[in-house]
Amino acid sequence: MIISGKEISTKIKDQLKEEVEQMKNKYDRLPKLAVILVGENQASQVYVRNKERGCSYVGMDSLKITHDATFSEEELLNEIKQLNEDDTVDGILVQLPLPDHINEDKVLEAIDPSKDVDGFHPENVAKLFLGQKSLVPCTPKGMMVLLDEINYDLTGKEVVVVGRSNIVGKPVSLLCLQKNATVTIAHSKTKDLKEVCQRADVLIAAVGRAKMINRDYVKEGAVVLDVGINRDENNKLCGDVDFEDVKDKVYAITPVPGGIGPMTITMLLHNTLEAFYHHQGE
Numbered sequence: 001m002i003i004s005g006k007e008i009s010t011k012i013k014d015q016l017k018e019e020v021e022q023m024k025n026k027y028d029r030l031p032k033l034a035v036i037l038v039g040e041n042q043a044s045q046v047y048v049r050n051k052e053r054g055c056s057y058v059g060m061d062s063l064k065i066t067h068d069a070t071f072s073e074e075e076l077l078n079e080i081k082q083l084n085e086d087d088t089v090d091g092i093l094v095q096l097p098l099p100d101h102i103n104e105d106k107v108l109e110a111i112d113p114s115k116d117v118d119g120f121h122p123e124n125v126a127k128l129f130l131g132q133k134s135l136v137p138c139t140p141k142g143m144m145v146l147l148d149e150i151n152y153d154l155t156g157k158e159v160v161v162v163g164r165s166n167i168v169g170k171p172v173s174l175l176c177l178q179k180n181a182t183v184t185i186a187h188s189k190t191k192d193l194k195e196v197c198q199r200a201d202v203l204i205a206a207v208g209r210a211k212m213i214n215r216d217y218v219k220e221g222a223v224v225l226d227v228g229i230n231r232d233e234n235n236k237l238c239g240d241v242d243f244e245d246v247k248d249k250v251y252a253i254t255p256v257p258g259g260i261g262p263m264t265i266t267m268l269l270h271n272t273l274e275a276f277y278h279h280q281g282e
């Protein structure tokens with residue numbers, strides 16, 4: 001089975017659109033997302049544009065703020081402070097990566113946790129760790145929704161996450177643990193990575209190396225979720241998984257493009273709506 005994140009995310013966006021439409025009557029304002037982009041990273045420009053498009057698709061307000069790469073850390077912190085104080089703004093997102101002269105941790109900590117629709121603020125990270133209600137990072141949240149969509153029960157399953165980033169590897173591991181999976185976090189220093197991956201009922205690839213995971217890493221009938229966005233030898237978009245090599249060995253797999261990626265933006269819209277309800281006192 002090929003899991004179309006693209007189709008599932010369209011379905012969810014249509015549901016969100018209806019929800020936004022209905023709340024127009026109930027509240028006197030719309031949910032609003034502010035997206036800040038610093039620098040000229042091409043991929044980031046595409047993602048930010050898609051986030052704006054996502055907002056307009058579901059009928060939310062968005063505010064795109066762009067600065068050239070020389071924008072200072074202090075200026076950025078001031079801007080975030082103003083957005084924190086702006087009652088018309090529900091979500092604040094700073095597109096990553098940031099230019100080298102800006103301390104990413106400092107910036108993420110400056111965002112009001114109730115507006116932190118990326119779920120990267122230490123308070124939200126701690127809540128996720130503790131299993132408390134919080135804004136959950138979009139890519140990991142999207143993966144859990146995809147598993148739900150194929151009615152996959154993680155209870156007692158072996159999940160192997162390859163990659164230990166704060167954005168994907170660590171949070172998705174916690175979410176799988178919450179769903180009663182047995183979770184292994186593997187990474188570049190893991191010994192016998194292939195053997196570790198072979199025991200996975202669910203293999204989550206978030207390493208950032210094109211087509212690194214081939215069929216030798218995959219157990220027959222496994223579910224494979226591919227978070228990678230890389231370019232192959234022909235400059236074609238590809239994941240961390242060698243899709244053609246593994247596709248007939250798996251139970252289900254997400255393609256790249258059209259798998260996890262689109263879910264990331266849809267979950268961002270979902271988080272913005274959650275933040276809006278919270279700000280309305282619900």
Ligand SMILES: Nc1nc2c(c(=O)[nH]1)N[C@@H](CN(C=O)c1ccc(C(=O)N[C@@H](CCC(=O)O)C(=O)O)cc1)CN2
Binds near residue numbers: 259265
């Ligand atoms: N503040 C954040 N920065 C970054 C995040 C994030 O969640 N918050 N994640 C990534 C980039 N990202 C969203 O920001 C993102 C990446 C990829 C996609 C996506 O839809 N990918 C497509 C293919 C895209 C392409 O054509 O290049 C797909 O997989 O089908 C969406 C969002 C890092 N920064």
Ligand SMILES: [Mg+2]
Binds near residue numbers: 096098
């Ligand atoms: Mg970084």
